[in-house]
Amino acid sequence: MTTTPASALRDSLVLPEILVVPGAVDALTAHLIEEAGFPAVYASGAGIANAQFGLPDIGLLSMNEMIDSIRHMVDAVQVPVIADADTGYGGILNVTRTVQIYEAAGVAAIQLEDQVTPKKCGHFNGKEVIPAEEMVQKLHAALHMRKEMLIIARTDSLATHGFEEAVRRANLYASAGADLIFVEAPTRRDQISELPKRISAPLMFNMTEGAKSPMLSHYELQEMGFRVVIHPNLTMRIAARAVQSALSVLQKTHSSELLLSSMLDWDERQRIVRLAEWEALDQALSG
Numbered sequence: 186m187t188t189t190p191a192s193a194l195r196d197s198l199v200l201p202e203i204l205v206v207p208g209a210v211d212a213l214t215a216h217l218i219e220e221a222g223f224p225a226v227y228a229s230g231a232g233i234a235n236a237q238f239g240l241p242d243i244g245l246l247s248m249n250e251m252i253d254s255i256r257h258m259v260d261a262v263q264v265p266v267i268a269d270a271d272t273g274y275g276g277i278l279n280v281t282r283t284v285q286i287y288e289a290a291g292v293a294a295i296q297l298e299d300q301v302t303p304k305k306c307g308h309f310n311g312k313e314v315i316p317a318e319e320m321v322q323k324l325h326a327a328l329h330m331r332k333e334m335l336i337i338a339r340t341d342s343l344a345t346h347g348f349e350e351a352v353r354r355a356n357l358y359a360s361a362g363a364d365l366i367f368v369e370a371p372t373r374r375d376q377i378s379e380l381p382k383r384i385s386a387p388l389m390f391n392m393t394e395g396a397k398s399p400m401l402s403h404y405e406l407q408e409m410g411f412r413v414v415i416h417p418n419l420t421m422r423i424a425a426r427a428v429q430s431a432l433s434v435l436q437k438t439h440s441s442e443l444l445l446s447s448m449l450d451w452d453e454r455q456r457i458v459r460l461a462e463w464e465a466l467d468q469a470l471s472g
Contacts, residue, residue, distance in 0.1 A: 198365070198413070206225045225267055227268075267335075272303075280330075298369070299340050320354070320358065324338055338358035370391070392419075
């Protein structure tokens with residue numbers, strides 16, 4: 186039986202080790218994540234909005250704008266891609282179309298959340314959520330339409346309605362058939378450790394460094410019972426800081442010579458994008 190990205194992701198959820206998934210905002214970053222040995226890539230909606238459009242994560246991007254970037258990431262790697270789909274970009278029918286298009290693009294798992302449309306970053310203030318029953322309808326629509334892709338249900342209700350409601354919604358979404366549950370932005374360690382004890386489903390944790398949730402290691406999260414941890418924007422934020430620093434040096438020294446040791450050398454850059462493979466193919470096809 187052929188292993189697909191979705192089946193590979195399902196298999197990884199039953200392994201004893203927590204699945205660590207860095208986020209990407211473009212195909213090059215996705216390829217670097219795979220090359221570093223990580224078993225999956227997270228296509229970050231916030232990261233794509235920030236890096237590809239220079240916009241904040243407040244629901245400004247359309248599904249078409251998101252899927253264009255996600256499709257490039259899927260094409261660049263062999264490992265599963267978990268893709269952010271915000272609220273599904275509308276109501277129940279919008280969700281069905283989103284699921285169809287994401288799955289056709291090769292996405293292994295789609296993440297849907299219970300915020301109102303337009304949504305906000307899960308670590309922003311002022312979020313609002315739809316009724317839990319409406320989210321269940323969205324999940325039923327997603328499950329009805331998907332062929333194999335995993336469905337991740339995220340709830341942002343901890344910030345709006347408190348811990349007990351977040352647990353209730355999480356179990357409700359799990360009962361509806363979601364493959365993985367994501368309770369966004371718990372603010373205390375005791376809340377985080379309690380979630381796997383109270384929710385009857387595999388759990389994903391969002392490690393957004395410096396935001397509302399405390400910093401925890403992968404070992405701590407695994408010990409608590411989480412199955413997946415994402416670092417959605419670590420790569421983008423590291424890269425952006427490096428660019429800021431390099432541009433400052435360039436402006437002050439009027440030369441890029443001091444930056445040589447900080448950048449990919451010429452040969453490594455071409456190796457990463459597989460120039461030799463394309464040149465060999467060109468030679469073979471042209472005789």
